[in-house]
Amino acid sequence: MSEHSVEKEQSMLLQKQMIAGHYQALARAPEEGRKTVYTFVPGNLTELLRSFDLLPVLPEINALQSGMRKLSAGYIAEAEKYGHSEDVCTYVKCDIGMLKKGNISPTGTQLPNPDLLLLSYTGCFTFMKWFELLRQEYDCPVAMLHVPYQADGKIHPHHRDYVVEQLRSEVIPMLEKISGRRYDEDRLRASLALSVYAEDDLVWVLESAKNTPSPIDAYFGGVYYIGPIFSAFRGTPEGVEYYRTLRQEIEARLRDGLGPITPEGSMGRERYRLVVEGPPNWTSFREFWKMFYDEGAVVVASSYTKVGGLYDRGFRHDPDRPLESLAEYCMGCYTNLGLPSRVELLESYIREYHADGFMINSVKSCNSFSAGQLLMLRQLEERTGIPGGFIESDLVDPRYFSSANIKNRIESYLQMLEQKRGTKVGA
Amino acid sequence: MKPELEQLVHRAQQLYEDLDLAAVRTWKQAAPGRKAIGYMPIYVPRELMHAAGILPVGILGGGDRLEIIRGDAYFQSYICHIPRSTVELALSGRLDVLDGMLFPSIGDVIRNLSGMWTMLFPGRYVRYVDVPQNFDPKVGGAYWRRELETLQGDLTRLAGRAIKDDDLRHSIAIYNQNRQAIRELYQARSWQPWVYPTSELYLFLRAGNVLPPEEHTELLRQYLKLAPLEEDRKEKDHSRVVLVGMFCEQPPLGLLLTLERAGCWIVDDDLLLGMRWLTGEVEVEGDPLANLVTAFLEQSTATASRYQPEGDRGRALVESVQHNVAEGVIFCAPSFCDPALLDQPMLIAALDRESIQHTQFKYSEDTGQFAVIREQAGTFSDSIRLWSEA
Numbered sequence: 001m002s003e004h005s006v007e008k009e010q011s012m013l014l015q016k017q018m019i020a021g022h023y024q025a026l027a028r029a030p031e032e033g034r035k036t037v038y039t040f041v042p043g044n045l046t047e048l049l050r051s052f053d054l055l056p057v058l059p060e061i062n063a064l065q066s067g068m069r070k071l072s073a074g075y076i077a078e079a080e081k082y083g084h085s086e087d088v089c090t091y092v093k094c095d096i097g098m099l100k101k102g103n104i105s106p107t108g109t110q111l112p113n114p115d116l117l118l119l120s121y122t123g124c125f126t127f128m129k130w131f132e133l134l135r136q137e138y139d140c141p142v143a144m145l146h147v148p149y150q151a152d153g154k155i156h157p158h159h160r161d162y163v164v165e166q167l168r169s170e171v172i173p174m175l176e177k178i179s180g181r182r183y184d185e186d187r188l189r190a191s192l193a194l195s196v197y198a199e200d201d202l203v204w205v206l207e208s209a210k211n212t213p214s215p216i217d218a219y220f221g222g223v224y225y226i227g228p229i230f231s232a233f234r235g236t237p238e239g240v241e242y243y244r245t246l247r248q249e250i251e252a253r254l255r256d257g258l259g260p261i262t263p264e265g266s267m268g269r270e271r272y273r274l275v276v277e278g279p280p281n282w283t284s285f286r287e288f289w290k291m292f293y294d295e296g297a298v299v300v301a302s303s304y305t306k307v308g309g310l311y312d313r314g315f316r317h318d319p320d321r322p323l324e325s326l327a328e329y330c331m332g333c334y335t336n337l338g339l340p341s342r343v344e345l346l347e348s349y350i351r352e353y354h355a356d357g358f359m360i361n362s363v364k365s366c367n368s369f370s371a372g373q374l375l376m377l378r379q380l381e382e383r384t385g386i387p388g389g390f391i392e393s394d395l396v397d398p399r400y401f402s403s404a405n406i407k408n409r410i411e412s413y414l415q416m417l418e419q420k421r422g423t424k425v426g427a
Numbered sequence: 428m429k430p431e432l433e434q435l436v437h438r439a440q441q442l443y444e445d446l447d448l449a450a451v452r453t454w455k456q457a458a459p460g461r462k463a464i465g466y467m468p469i470y471v472p473r474e475l476m477h478a479a480g481i482l483p484v485g486i487l488g489g490g491d492r493l494e495i496i497r498g499d500a501y502f503q504s505y506i507c508h509i510p511r512s513t514v515e516l517a518l519s520g521r522l523d524v525l526d527g528m529l530f531p532s533i534g535d536v537i538r539n540l541s542g543m544w545t546m547l548f549p550g551r552y553v554r555y556v557d558v559p560q561n562f563d564p565k566v567g568g569a570y571w572r573r574e575l576e577t578l579q580g581d582l583t584r585l586a587g588r589a590i591k592d593d594d595l596r597h598s599i600a601i602y603n604q605n606r607q608a609i610r611e612l613y614q615a616r617s618w619q620p621w622v623y624p625t626s627e628l629y630l631f632l633r634a635g636n637v638l639p640p641e642e643h644t645e646l647l648r649q650y651l652k653l654a655p656l657e658e659d660r661k662e663k664d665h666s667r668v669v670l671v672g673m674f675c676e677q678p679p680l681g682l683l684l685t686l687e688r689a690g691c692w693i694v695d696d697d698l699l700l701g702m703r704w705l706t707g708e709v710e711v712e713g714d715p716l717a718n719l720v721t722a723f724l725e726q727s728t729a730t731a732s733r734y735q736p737e738g739d740r741g742r743a744l745v746e747s748v749q750h751n752v753a754e755g756v757i758f759c760a761p762s763f764c765d766p767a768l769l770d771q772p773m774l775i776a777a778l779d780r781e782s783i784q785h786t787q788f789k790y791s792e793d794t795g796q797f798a799v800i801r802e803q804a805g806t807f808s809d810s811i812r813l814w815s816e817a
């Protein structure tokens with residue numbers, strides 16, 4: 001195990017270095033005259049930003065990192081002090097609170113003010129309000145990219161045209177203005193070509209969970225795996241290297257018949273294979289994960305790892321159609337899909353990954369994810385004949401993580417699966 | 428109250444209380460083959476439905492008159508109330524009279540509700556109406572035109588008849604008249620809120636959810652004419668306030684009454700905003716779809732769910748305060764309403780810059796206790812009167 005944990009640590013180490021390096025680059029940005037663009041994970045245009053030498057900042061990532069580092073409660077309290085409602089998305093409040101307290105990144109470095117807010121309005125209404133709020137704080141320009149919702153699960157040509165036209169007429173001119181550079185499509189193509197390598201490897205890693213035992217946890221481990229590609233590193237050589245390394249590590253685990261690595265080493269016997277819908281809780285992330293691996297429950301597929309793109313369903317950035325494929329990417333992110341498509345996707349995961357059960361972690365913050373999840377639960381139960389579990393928590397507000405309650409629910413759910421299994425064997 | 432007005436108010440009240448949509452059933456039964464389509468807040472192009480001979484029916488949840496039996500099982504406790512009562516209305520068969528539902532892009536809850544509808548009621552016509560957030564005619568305008576064409580195609584199939592340009596021009600004119608009547612009513616209330624108290628005006632607006640627009644306009648005009656004839660409607664020493672945050676889940680009528688009893692004349696609001704979404708006339712001559720597109724791009728009202736490229740959130744509210752000579756603003760938003768509650772700090776900042784007073788509270792469509800709100804609104808009203816006298 002130790003050998004493998006060292007291997008695992010290589011990709012983790014790499015990721016750590018990449019993230020730390022990025023935050024440092026951001027801290028140096030003002031003195032080096034580099035410009036920064038704040039934007040969102042779903043529908044992010046990292047390759048395009050990088051092609052202008054612009055540095056992306058992802059407030060959602062800052063918020064979740066603040067949650068993991070136990071900083072979010074203070075930030076949320078700060079935002080509420082400034083009149084932000086208790087009822088709204090805690091990512092927004094965490095970000096505003098962080099800003100009010102000096103905009104120190106979760107790694108302790110100074111975050112630069114944005115030169116532009118790139119409002120990729122994909123899959124979440126709150127994004128618009130979030131950047132409107134930031135616009136008031138920073139008094140900087142905003143580029144809006146409205147991404148139509150895929151209510152019927154299809155990308156209609158005029159939807160794609162609309163997004164491409166916005167890229168051409170709104171986003172690119174704004175990036176040119178901010179960066180002082182001309183749009184260089186060849187540079188964008190080169191970056192998109194790199195994205196494809198990383199995307200292929202990421203998909204391979206995620207799909208490795210089809211094996212029994214699964215060599216990965218596709219939710220708790222998965223959130224680490226998606227880190228680089230969902231944030232600042234898609235389309236970069238570091239991104240490619242990270243995913244190559246990660247893939248090699250998982251290939252080795254698979255060869256050796258090992259289960260997922262957890263904070264406490266390799267997981268023991270795989271007893272339950274689960275599909276999970278909804279984002280994790282970040283403030284008690286490890287404790288939450290432990291509730292699963294202590295019981296031998298491994299998550300084999302999750303929807304959260306698709307918020308930044310559904311690569312496992314075949315999407316790849318296409319250097320030959322740079323803007324069109326960026327548009328399709330934006331439209332295809334998980335929360336931009338209608339509920340019927342979300343249910344279909346989860347159902348297919350349950351079948352393809354041979355799951356014993358599925359769980360929904362419903363987070364208070366996020367209407368985009370959560371509204372309708374109780375119906376999704378019923379639909380999935382009806383379609384698969386498998387009972388589902390339902391837990392409630394929040395992303396970064398620790399007030400909504402009731403540890404005993406959640407543990408209880410997970411345990412009883414797994415017991416129920418066990419009983420079901422027993423009945424089946426007996427039958 | 429004089430009998431004529433009493434009758435009119437009674438009719439509006441009946442329509443308001445009619446959760447079974449009897450008026451819609453009656454309308455449908457009056458001629459064979461008639462269709463009706465429901466729409467949720469906020470904006471849908473009702474002209475297109477009207478032009479297809481379809482009755483657009485505003486669905487705003489169940490208010491405080493509906494017992495929620497099944498709806499709660501579909502939504503977590505931290506989600507607002509309107510989707511659960513709307514699901515309740517549908518599961519109890521009250522919306523069976525509708526031949527389809529449109530879900531506008533107001534926020535993620537209504538958006539997701541569109542998908543829930545597709546799963547809950549397979550076979551029924553459902554469409555999510557994703558309005559543009561880019562207001563360049565060549566970009567957002569081109570997209571919106573295609574969306575309208577698609578919707579037009581759907582409605583044509585549903586109605587079983589083509590929508591001719593002249594039909595659409597006629598419908599645009601009809602809705603222009605309706606919006607004009609509403610504007611006049613709002614202006615009249617702003618001048619004399621004691622003549623058109625909001626708790627009453629609201630009932631007349633609500634009637635527009637279920638009546639054909641021609642009939643609704645007539646009703647409004649009658650109200651405009653009759654209300655001033657009430658001699659006992661006298662100016663009182665009330666404060667003048669603008670109400671904000673009620674553009675989706677509706678407050679119970681009792682809440683509006685409570686505010687008035689607490690000494691507040693409501694002189695502007697964002698209730699039933701979909702009916703007043705377009706702030707001016709839509710051009711009737713020429714290409715009617717193009718005219719609807721242009722009106723949307725250029726004449727949409729400022730509200731939380733519409734992006735404002737120029738960024739000055741709160742300007743419209745400040746202008747409303749000034750235009751209506753209001754003395755303060757009451758933020759009155761549904762609990763858990765992200766669009767309204769996330770908007771609030773920006774609006775408050777704009778008011779603070781102008782030294783406009785404000786207070787805030789939350790409600791749910793089925794709120795039944797108003798004592799706290801009454802006290803808070805009363806204190807607010809007293810304080811702004813003192814302020815303006817000082």
Ligand code: SF4
Nearest residue numbers: 089124126366367368
């Ligand atoms: S509502 Fe959900 S998707 Fe939107 S910002 Fe909050 S957590 Fe993210």
Ligand code: SF4
Nearest residue numbers: 507534536675676764
């Ligand atoms: S009340 Fe607010 S949160 Fe609820 S559906 Fe309406 S806009 Fe969305």
